[in-house]
Amino acid sequence: MLVCTAARPRAAWGTVCALLLVTAVALTGCQKSGGSGSTASGRTDGPTPAASRPAGFGAVFLAVDECSSRGRGAFTEVPCTSERAAARVIARHDGGGKGGPACPARTDFVLHISESRPAVDEDGDGEVPKGYACMRNLEPPHPGDPGRGGGPRTVVGDCVYGAGRGEVRETACDGSGKRDPEYRITRAVAERAACPPATQLYVSLGGERPVGCAVRI
Incomplete structure (x- = not known):
């Protein structure tokens, strides 16, 4: 059964090279469950409901430019023209998130995906490679945008605050966050x-330009 879990909304942690230490946000790990078919679940603080993908929909589950619905922690692949569509896949990578390619800077959240012996697979071999989908909400808000205080990456334009013990964390630049x-x-x-x-x-920050230069507000 295929399972998607959403990464925790970016509270952006990254290593700070001098004054403070920022811890990079890790993508939420995959959960596996038995049975056939495909399901997707979003990250919450407790158990989350599962939602099934319609059999035969799309050659690849949540491929680039496909869309998902979202409700009460569950994610289901749906046509982007559906009134249920809430977010679009802007990048899709195989393998685990740790050490894998970074999602685009405008990513709002990340879904981690795994599947074993699904009822419908991509090439008939009984398996679909695990991976992760970088998601962008179809409508605002966009927590992954610079300064919004969310998303899986810390980017230019984002703001942080001191969290103690040599750490800083991201927060909204307009003061609308908790800090x-x-x-x-x-x-x-x-x-x-x-x-x-x-x-x-x-x-x-990671990537080709890994050092973020920050000034006090």
Whole structure:
């Protein structure tokens, strides 16, 4: 049975290269359950209901540009023209999320997917490779946008606050989050020495320009 779990909304953790330490958000792990068919469930604090994909819908479950519904923690693949469609796949990668390709910066949330001996598979071999789907809401809000305080990645334009014990966490730049912002990431560079002189915090962002240069707000 195929299971999708949503990664926790970005509270963006990343390693800070000097003043503070930020811990990178890990993608939520896959859950496996027995039986046939395909299901998808969103991450919540407790057990989540499962929802079935209509048999034969799409060659690949949640392929790029396909859409999912969302309700009470459950995710189901649906046509993007459906009134139930809530989010679109903007990138899809095989394998586990750890060490895999990063989702695009505009990703709102991530679904981790695994499937073993499904009722309907891609090539008839009885299995579908596990992977993860980078999702973008069809309508606002978009927590993955810069400064919104969510999503799986920390990007230029995001804000963070000191969380104690050498850590910082992301929060909305407009003050609408649970904590007020203290620093804003203004630039991404290849190495710390390339940050502007006014930089007060260095945040690890990953990718080709892994150092985020942040200033106090």
